[in-house]
Amino acid sequence: MIALEAINVTKIYGTGANAITAVDDVSLSIKRGEFVGLVGPSGSGKTTMLAMLAGLLKPSRGQIVIAGKDIGRMSEGKRTKFRGRYIGFAFQANNLVPFLTAQENVDLLLRLNGKFNRQGRQRTLDLLERLGLSDRLQNRPGQLSGGQQQRIAIARALIHEPEVVLADEPTASLDTERAHQVVQTFAELIHEQNRAGVMVTHDLRMCKYVDRVIQMMDGKISRVITDAREISRLAGAADELDGGYVARTNGKPALAGDPMVAVQGI
Amino acid sequence: MSFYLAIKEVWRNKGRFLLIASVVALITTLVLFIAALAEGLASANREYIEKLNGELLVFQEGTQLSTTASRIGRGSIAELRRVKGIEAVGQVGFSTLKLVPPDGGEDINVSFIGVEPGMPGEPTVYDGQQLMRASSNNVIVDEGVVARLGVKVGDAIRLKVTQGTQEEFYDLTVGGLTDRRQYFFQPAVFAPILTWDKIRPGGDAGDPSADLVSNIAVVKLADPAQLETMKTAIEQNVKDVEVADRQRAWEAIPGYAAQQSTLTTQQFFTFFIGVLVVGGFFQIQTLQKVAQIGMLKAIGLSNWTVGWTAIIQIVTVNAIGVAIGAVGTLALTANFPVTVPILLTGTAALTTVLALLAIGPLGGIVSVFVLLRIEPLRALGMAQ
């Protein structure tokens, strides 16, 4: 069952001579229970794509359909409401509300959706236990490590049983071991709870946990990998390169932190 | 949701919000004190005139309603009494002299006011007796004198007058007590006009042949509604006089208007500072929270929710500050000695507090508009 669909989506920033086509006629669809990794070099259009999938940015052309609704046609207010109900988010930074406890941060999405009842609260406790945070319920983000914060963000992204879960570089501030833990649990939960997940990442090693890798280049999908063995080979190659840092590929300078370029050159 | 977030944030950042609330409290205290001072000074200046039992005050023409410059003789009084519509006329004379405390303390400056017994100008006593004869040694003292000397009805008081280079002492008896009737920042002693004329510096020392000259005459009208008509009638029928109602008379007291407008200006500026401080605080706080607000909007909180949260916080913090400041000031001013010209009347306190409650949050409203404009796209580190 298709949870999320992008149909011929284009995003052009600016006008006239300054126009930049950040996403160029991209189509993709993601089923429930499927976890997709969105990769590609800097400037390839990943963040722009994610912003459109999230209903944070209106496509210049094309449609984004989530739970059967074209979110590009919604008014600002409606889209905000829609995001709260149908989408779960884990961002790179500033994920959590600093003055709320771990538990309250997760409960926030229940309150927002009128699900802050006994059942809902129990789900929060269960989910945080599952993420190994049972003894951190009353701590505020400032008192927690980056890994713990990111796990709370994941709990918050899932607690309200959204249609789609979106993550933007969720491991950017974590060390390798923690990054693996976080993404592994994230993937497990997406599968268990049957959500459609999209994760934008620079770190190809994290692709190990996804079902499909979509690589973007110059605003277009340049490659799609669905074969599990091929995905783990890609992740393994990246692992050997510590995430895939290489200064040059094909004689052209690659931007720092652009593993895709590096791995492609292999 | 707004309420939940607003209260949680304030509660979990008590220190920071309490700091700004205490700044608001101090500003409230300052504004209330200025109001109390304005009221205190004003009444210390005008109390006697404000409470006069006559509607109009008659001054000598061309003296610009100055009680010290004006002279009204018996002739004018007689003319006044002939004007139709006037119920009673009383001569009133002002002077300043010293009251010598019996315990040997420092002399107290008092307004020594001569009035005609039973005529407008004489204050009503709450204890003891009204003045009896135009030349007795019984006087009425006001609360200010009572508070400073602790005198009772029947006590003797001693007045000191400097006539030229000579110091003279007069012993009088307190015949009655009246409420606060300060004039010219001084507590008041009321004597029968002839006694007054005898004692006051530069007086006639009891020369019976001289005309009894007072500073003003106080007129009680048969119909107080005819104020304007009677003013004109008096000025037309009595030679060389100028008539004012009580308010115009006290506003003409030297320095009165200037003092009040200075204090009003101060009050306005303090208000203004308060608005800026509250506004600045919330503005800075908002700018620090841009990323967090972007995230909240991205995960589905509406502009309404975010905006209301801020408004609730601004209003709450401002109100807490105003409450602390108001309670503190009331407690403080309640314990001030009567000698300090600080008077916080209920209406003045209430108006000031309401104004602070209403105006304080205005500065913060700017930050609400900033909040509303933050894009949810910020959550992804992007902006359009």
Ligand SMILES: Nc1ncnc2c1ncn2[C@@H]1O[C@H](COP(=O)(O)OP(=O)(O)O)[C@@H](O)[C@H]1O
């Ligand atoms: N707000 C914007 N205005 C103009 N150009 C933008 C804006 N955001 C991104 N771009 C451009 O769009 C292209 C894609 O950017 P982005 O989606 O951030 O790629 P990625 O996330 O893969 O690095 C880049 O060329 C970038 O410079």
Ligand SMILES: [Mg+2]
């Ligand atoms: Mg990006």
